[in-house]
Amino acid sequence: MTSTIATPQVITQATQPIAGQKPGTSGLRKKVKVFAQPNYAENFIQSVFDVVERGDGATLVIGGDGRYHNRTVIQQAIRMAAANGYARVLVGQGGILSTPAASNVIRQYGASGGLVLSASHNPGGPDEDFGIKYNIANGGPAPEGVTEAIYQRTTEITEWRAVDTADIDLDTLGVVDVAGMAVEVIDSVADYAALMEKLFDFGAIRAAVAGGLTMSFDAMHAVTGPYAHEILEKRLGFAPGTVRNGVPLEDFGGHHPDPNMVHAHELFETMFGADAPDFGAASDGDGDRNLIVGRGIFVTPSDSLAMLAANAHLAPAYAGGLKGIARSMPTSAAADLVAQSLGIPAFETPTGWKFFGNLLDAGMATICGEESAGTGSDHVREKDGLWAVLLWLNILAVRKQPVAQIAAEHWAKFGRNYYARHDYEGLPTEAANALMGELNGALATLPGQVFEGLTIETADNFAYTDPVDGSISTNQGVRILFVGGSRIVFRLSGTGTEGATLRVYLERYEPVGGDLAGETPVKLADLIAAADGIAGIARHTGRTEPSVIT
Ligand code: G6P
Ligand code: ZN
Numbered sequence: 001m002t003s004t005i006a007t008p009q010v011i012t013q014a015t016q017p018i019a020g021q022k023p024g025t026s027g028l029r030k031k032v033k034v035f036a037q038p039n040y041a042e043n044f045i046q047s048v049f050d051v052v053e054r055g056d057g058a059t060l061v062i063g064g065d066g067r068y069h070n071r072t073v074i075q076q077a078i079r080m081a082a083a084n085g086y087a088r089v090l091v092g093q094g095g096i097l098s099t100p101a102a103s104n105v106i107r108q109y110g111a112s113g114g115l116v117l118s119a120s121h122n123p124g125g126p127d128e129d130f131g132i133k134y135n136i137a138n139g140g141p142a143p144e145g146v147t148e149a150i151y152q153r154t155t156e157i158t159e160w161r162a163v164d165t166a167d168i169d170l171d172t173l174g175v176v177d178v179a180g181m182a183v184e185v186i187d188s189v190a191d192y193a194a195l196m197e198k199l200f201d202f203g204a205i206r207a208a209v210a211g212g213l214t215m216s217f218d219a220m221h222a223v224t225g226p227y228a229h230e231i232l233e234k235r236l237g238f239a240p241g242t243v244r245n246g247v248p249l250e251d252f253g254g255h256h257p258d259p260n261m262v263h264a265h266e267l268f269e270t271m272f273g274a275d276a277p278d279f280g281a282a283s284d285g286d287g288d289r290n291l292i293v294g295r296g297i298f299v300t301p302s303d304s305l306a307m308l309a310a311n312a313h314l315a316p317a318y319a320g321g322l323k324g325i326a327r328s329m330p331t332s333a334a335a336d337l338v339a340q341s342l343g344i345p346a347f348e349t350p351t352g353w354k355f356f357g358n359l360l361d362a363g364m365a366t367i368c369g370e371e372s373a374g375t376g377s378d379h380v381r382e383k384d385g386l387w388a389v390l391l392w393l394n395i396l397a398v399r400k401q402p403v404a405q406i407a408a409e410h411w412a413k414f415g416r417n418y419y420a421r422h423d424y425e426g427l428p429t430e431a432a433n434a435l436m437g438e439l440n441g442a443l444a445t446l447p448g449q450v451f452e453g454l455t456i457e458t459a460d461n462f463a464y465t466d467p468v469d470g471s472i473s474t475n476q477g478v479r480i481l482f483v484g485g486s487r488i489v490f491r492l493s494g495t496g497t498e499g500a501t502l503r504v505y506l507e508r509y510e511p512v513g514g515d516l517a518g519e520t521p522v523k524l525a526d527l528i529a530a531a532d533g534i535a536g537i538a539r540h541t542g543r544t545e546p547s548v549i550t
Contacts, residue, residue, distance in 0.1 A: 008179045009164045010083045015039045021154035023147040025352045025494030027133025029119045032069050035130045041073050046160035047153035048134045049084040054112035057087040061106045063097020064117030065223040065286035066248035067124030070095045075167045077115055082181040083161035092188035095170050098223045098287030100384035101192040103139035108191055112137050118286035121258035125251035140357035140381030189230050199317035199379055200394045208397035209237045214277035218267045221245045221253040224283040227386055257284050259291035260550045272296055283385035289373040290385040294403020300419050302332035305369030307410050308391050310338045315394040324365040326356050329462050330489045330505040331371040332417040350464045350476035353383050358468035415511040418523040422546035424502040432492055432500035435540040439478050451530035455483040485509040488531050504531050
């Protein structure tokens with residue numbers, strides 16, 4: 001029981017709006033040095049507390065990916081929550097909660113929402129990135145109406161409130177009283193691991209491991225380390241050492257915790273080397289992204305979504321079938337083909353996990369995914385890196401086939417969507433805007449034009465009407481569709497913190513019976529050249545090569 005104490009003084013701090021606090025694709029992300037300025041985090045958090053829905057006695061969840069500045073902001077957020085009428089705060093031990101685990105805690109404990117402190121896959125450290133995202137009561141990222149209201153509030157804020165109390169001990173489990181508000185430091189892993197054990201056939205996976213199934217998981221010194229040690233090594237019996245870089249570090253060991261071919265190259269070397277284990281995977285800074293590699297085969301996130309959806313019935317939670325499959329617009333259409341064959345709806349949403357929330361809440365979709373290495377289901381309202389890993393393991397345990405064979409059989413049945421994303425990072429914002437502006441201006445004239453032998457059928461700027469609440473999101477990326485089904489999408493990243501990043505998404509569909517075992521760069525060569533012809537990438541940016549290919 002917490003004892004009643006006199007309410008300590010609530011400090012009301014006068015402040016002024018700080019420009020630029022508009023949440024992006026995934027919350028407010030800035031350099032640590034920006035966040036550490038006086039009033040910066042406080043203004044944003046107070047704006048959240050001022051506008052979000054919460055009843056009397058509300059519970060707030062707080063947790064982050066353990067990056068530099070995490071603990072500082074958590075302590076201040078606790079003091080502010082106490083001064084803003086929350087009855088209870090649940091915080092992960094050590095300030096740690098992976099993003100999907102935070103989503104689960106919000107749902108499981110009936111919280112009114114949560115502050116998720118992360119800049120996801122961006123680097124961490126005093127000179128790197130930090131972020132704050134607000135998730136609503138369903139466990140998912142706040143929808144645009146809410147983030148817009150938060151932003152409006154940051155432009156008119158005059159004061160923030162906090163109680164005058166010392167830092168709490170974030171490392172010891174238990175309940176602490178902070179000015180009459182109960183702060184419960186909870187085990188970061190336990191609830192999440194229990195949920196995974198309900199969804200998947202841990203017995204079958206354990207048996208496969210005992211029978212010789214091996215894997216390598218790279219936690220990239222980020223938040224999934226403790227989760228992966230507990231679930232993969234302790235509960236499923238993979239050998240100690242299966243999880244590498246398993247200790248979360250404030251600077252992620254100086255690495256970029258983005259699970260792709262560039263930043264997780266060691267895992268790739270392992271999986272393409274002699275003595276590769278059966279399965280390889282990695283997750284990002286906050287644990288919501290996943291990278292899937294079989295022995296000698298990289299599975300693109302778009303293909304992974306399709307293959308998981310096609311095989312989900314092999315896991316207990318999805319044995320009854322899927323209600324629908326949703327993907328973001330730039331994600332390849334591979335999942336649509338699975339939906340079609342299952343006779344269930346396929347949804348195409350703008351980039352950003354928040355757009356799946358309504359579909360999941362309404363029971364219209366069960367599995368969702370994005371090309372940006374995010375996959376998940378209706379078990380939480382965030383994408384979930386370890387969930388994807390465990391669903392793959394469940395499928396491998398039941399099918400008893402290598403990843404490469406599962407992929408080959410999938411393509412033989414559905415055809416193959418060759419796919420790659422080319423990123424041009426750190427561009428001057430004006431150059432990137434000029435490129436997109438010119439492209440948008442040319443949309444009406446593009447159909448019928450031929451580039452590299454490819455004829456443009458349609459060209460548009462993607463807009464989405466949410467089928468549940470009717471809200472409309474415009475300007476979500478330029479789509480160029482070619483006769484024959486190939487596609488190029490151009491959009492600017494909404495998650496960067498420096499300059500602009502142009503993303504070019506390339507997709508070519510090879511039907512059943514076609515060349516299904518080709519090399520992706522070869523299959524996409526004409527599209528790559530056409531992309532430059534259509535958008536003038538080199539002309540606008542001076543770049544002739546992308547900075548990253550995923
Ligand atoms: C975050 C979001 C994803 C989204 C991705 C896109 O990871 O959680 O839902 O797909 O950002 O980022 P971008 O940089 O392309 O806007
Ligand atoms: Zn992430």
